Amino acid sequence: MRGKRTAVVAIGGNSLIKDEKNPTVEHQYESARETCMHIADMIEQGWEVTITHGNGPQVGFILRRSEIAAKVAGMHEVPLDVCGADSQGALGYALQQNLQNILYQRGIRKNVATIITQTLVDKDDPAFRNPTKPIGSFMTKEEAQKRIEENGWSVIEDANRGYRRVVPSPIPKEIVELETIQTLISHGIVTITTGGGGIPVIDPGDGNYRGVAAVIDKDYASSLLARTLQVDLFVISTAVEKVALFYGTPKQKWIDRLSCAEAKGLLTEGIHFAKGSMAPKIQSIIWYLEAVPHGKALITNPENLGRALKGETGTWFVP
Ligand code: ADP
Ligand code: MG
16 A cells, blocks of 8 residues: 555454443543554554454443333334444544544644444354354343344343343454445545444345344454455554463463464463453454465554554564
8 A cells, every 4th residue: 555554453442441430431532532642653653554443342331221211211222233333433433533633733634534334244154043242231031031032132041140132243254345445545544444343234135235133353353354455564452561371360471472373372272362352352363464474463552552563562473
């Protein structure tokens, strides 16, 4: 891309929440601002950046509001794909406005745009037959039964806490808005895209995309984007400065650098990287490195992004 160094930077949904007990919009805006400062540094250093972000906690809040509003005031419920779209809009707004402000303050004439992004999944993905991702509040047995019968939900029983809806987490196949994203990037516009892994859509066979009640792993979808764009660098910005071996145990050891083969070996061991948090990040990076021969990947937290890019910290993944 015009000889510039290109990067996809995936921002963790959890890393945008400063205080778990008090997750206000203002706090999230402030976290977004801090992360955007570090991304603006990258842009200033000549990186052509495309931003993606998670939305797990945020969709949790949207769903909770929807549930309460339905119970208390008889309001309509918000379907999961629409929760995803809402979160892309709200998080995109926080990131877009902050980054735009920071760039203008620094005299960088660059535009920032958020793309509502759909991610195509295979309607026959095995995940649809085996929904595993719990979402929404816990329910009583009666509520669960009603949901199964009336709404066709899949529900699991949690030994102590009650019943909970589960949805499939299919593998992302294609970013529907890819051409739009590429067009914007080629005009030097910083795009915020594939929020929350993108809104999952299927093609029922007639070419008319349709949203589905599923969740897409944002790390997998960010990897797909990084692979498709063949960017030079794939950054996963999360809540830890580095990845560790034996994470959270007395044997914990921070990792500075891994080859793709080493990362694969450690992932297979199955004890180092927690399922649902670090493991999908490592898998995403492996897929990216296998598809982009010149690629490098980095996991660190927003505040250390600058130092990590200088090679001073973070966990680096190399071919
Ligand atoms: P995000 O919203 O950025 O996707 P996650 O909570 O899903 O954040 O994943 C990042 C978290 O993974 C870290 O904050 C850390 O608590 C956890 N984690 C699990 N295994 C490891 C590991 N081996 N090294 C570092 N962090 C790990
Ligand atoms: Mg995560």
